[in-house]
Amino acid sequence: xxERLTERTAVTERIAVLGAGVMxxxxxRVFARAGHEVxxxxxxxxxxxxxxxxxxxxxxxxxxAAVVSATVVLEAAPERLELKLALLAQIEAANADxxxxxxxxxxxxxxxxxxxxxxxxxxxxxxxxxxxxxxLVEVVPGPATPQATVDRMVALLSEAxxxxxxxxxxxxxxxxxxxxxxxxxxxMHLVExxxxxxxxxxxxxxxxxxxxxxxAGPFEVMDLGGLDVWTSVTDGIFPSLGDASAAPDMLRERxxxxxxxxxxxxxxxxxxxxxxxxxxxxxxxxxxxRDGIVEVPSNLE
Numbered sequence: 313x314x315e316r317l318t319e320r321t322a323v324t325e326r327i328a329v330l331g332a333g334v335m336x337x338x339x340x341r342v343f344a345r346a347g348h349e350v351x352x353x354x355x356x357x358x359x360x361x362x363x364x365x366x367x368x369x370x371x372x373x374x375x376x377a378a379v380v381s382a383t384v385v386l387e388a389a390p391e392r393l394e395l396k397l398a399l400l401a402q403i404e405a406a407n408a409d410x411x412x413x414x415x416x417x418x419x420x421x422x423x424x425x426x427x428x429x430x431x432x433x434x435x436x437x438x439x440x441x442x443x444x445x446x447x448l449v450e451v452v453p454g455p456a457t458p459q460a461t462v463d464r465m466v467a468l469l470s471e472a473x474x475x476x477x478x479x480x481x482x483x484x485x486x487x488x489x490x491x492x493x494x495x496x497x498x499x500m501h502l503v504e505x506x507x508x509x510x511x512x513x514x515x516x517x518x519x520x521x522x523x524x525x526x527x528a529g530p531f532e533v534m535d536l537g538g539l540d541v542w543t544s545v546t547d548g549i550f551p552s553l554g555d556a557s558a559a560p561d562m563l564r565e566r567x568x569x570x571x572x573x574x575x576x577x578x579x580x581x582x583x584x585x586x587x588x589x590x591x592x593x594x595x596x597x598x599x600x601x602r603d604g605i606v607e608v609p610s611n612l613e
Contacts, residue, residue, distance in 0.1 A: 324348055325468065328378040328410075330399060331388030332356070332363035332371075335415055338443025339386055340367040345444075346472035353378035375399070376406040384468065386437065388415040397427040404429050411461055413437040417489060421454035421482045431456040435465050438486055442592045445599065447475040450486045491530075500562055501554025510580040526602050 325348045329340045332354035340363050344350040350369035354360040357373055364371035372378040379385050385407065389399050396414065403412055412433045414424055425431035436452035449469050453462050462478050469476035479486060485493060499513045508516075524533060534542045559567075566572075566579065573579030574587040 325383045326381060327351070328353065328382040328385045329363075329369075329388060330354075330375060330378060330385065330403070331390075331415075332359040333388065333390075335439060335441060335443050336386075336388035337363035337366055338441070338445075339388055339415065339439055340364065340369050341444040342439075342472050342474065343386075344368050348472075351378045351382065375402045379403050379407045379410065382407055382410045384465075385410045385412045386415060387412065391416060391418055393419055393423055396424060400424065400428055400434075404433075411435065411464060413465060415439055418485070420484065421452055421457070425454040425456060432458060432461070435461050436482075436486075437465055437469065438488075440488065442595070445592060445596045447473075447599065448488065449474045449476050450488060451476050451478040452482050452486055453479070454482070497554050497556055497560075500560045501556065504554075504560060504562060514581075526598065 325343075327343045327348050328351045329336050329343075330353050332340070332352050336352070336354070337359075340350050340352050344367040350364075350367055351372055352360045352364045352367070352369050353372045353375055354363070357371070360371040360373070363369070379402075385403050387396060387399055387403070389395050396416065396419065400412065400414075403410070410433070412428075412435070414421075414434065414436050415438060416424065416436055417438055421434060421436050424436075425434050428434060431454055434454040435457050436450070436454070438450040438452065440446040440448055451462055451465050451469070453459075466476040466478050477487065483490070495517075499510075499517075502508055502513055503510055528536065570576060571578045574583040574585075577583055577585070
């Protein structure tokens with residue numbers, strides 16, 4: 313993984329990253345390691361400085377200073393539509409040519425494009441935390457985005473060592489978060505039924521599903537196990553799956569109590585302050601190990 317990220321690309325882009333939180337800092341490192349000129353802006357100058365130092369980039373104290381003459385602008389602001397729309401307006405006012413990529417994970421490209429003077433410049437580049445470790449980036453076009461812009465973003469990300477997956481059109485949650493949401497819904501449903509505890513459900517995923525999914529996605533797993541087998545499995549299980557259309561009480565009540573997980577020390581399970589950092593380290597080791605595996609196992613059921 314590290315070797316791919318440090319490869320130099322044929323064309324050096326001038327990339328502005330707006331937002332220097334966990335995601336923005338990681339995104340800045342991705343492109344700086346790929347040999348691009350990277351500029352970082354954040355409303356908190358100290359955060360911009362920290363992110364820039366971690367990436368070998370330059371920090372700037374205004375949006376205009378960061379985006380002027382940039383060829384690509386990555387927006388990594390918090391997930392609030394009004395905030396992102398205001399930031400997009402500032403970008404357009406300061407730079408008339410750059411491709412503008414939003415790292416949003418939940419806001420539709422149509423909602424973002426609606427406030428732009430030139431929505432053809434917009435594309436979504438959805439990174440995953442930690443942005444400089446997880447290979448996947450989902451690339452989602454807006455309603456006016458030309459294919460050439462999607463292709464350019466896919467090429468830029470691929471050259472930086474990412475696995476860029478372009479969607480043919482936008483859909484709420486894109487691909488990864490929709491798949492995660494389906495699993496989370498059933499995980500909480502099983503706990504609510506009294507079938508297992510949160511810790512036990514986690515064990516089933518990490519000891520069984522997770523290792524296989526690191527090597528083969530759902531369609532390959534079905535192919536390897538036999539489509540006749542999976543026809544019978546889905547016929548038998550689908551009717552009993554949870555079908556909640558909103559966040560279940562066990563999730564909402566914890567959030568309302570302020571039990572937010574690692575950032576507060578308590579979620580479904582007790583979490584200490586270093587839980588996120590330890591997870592990032594384990595994830596990096598897992599991805600490095602997976603990348604060294606040549607063959608995919610067969611006969612998965």
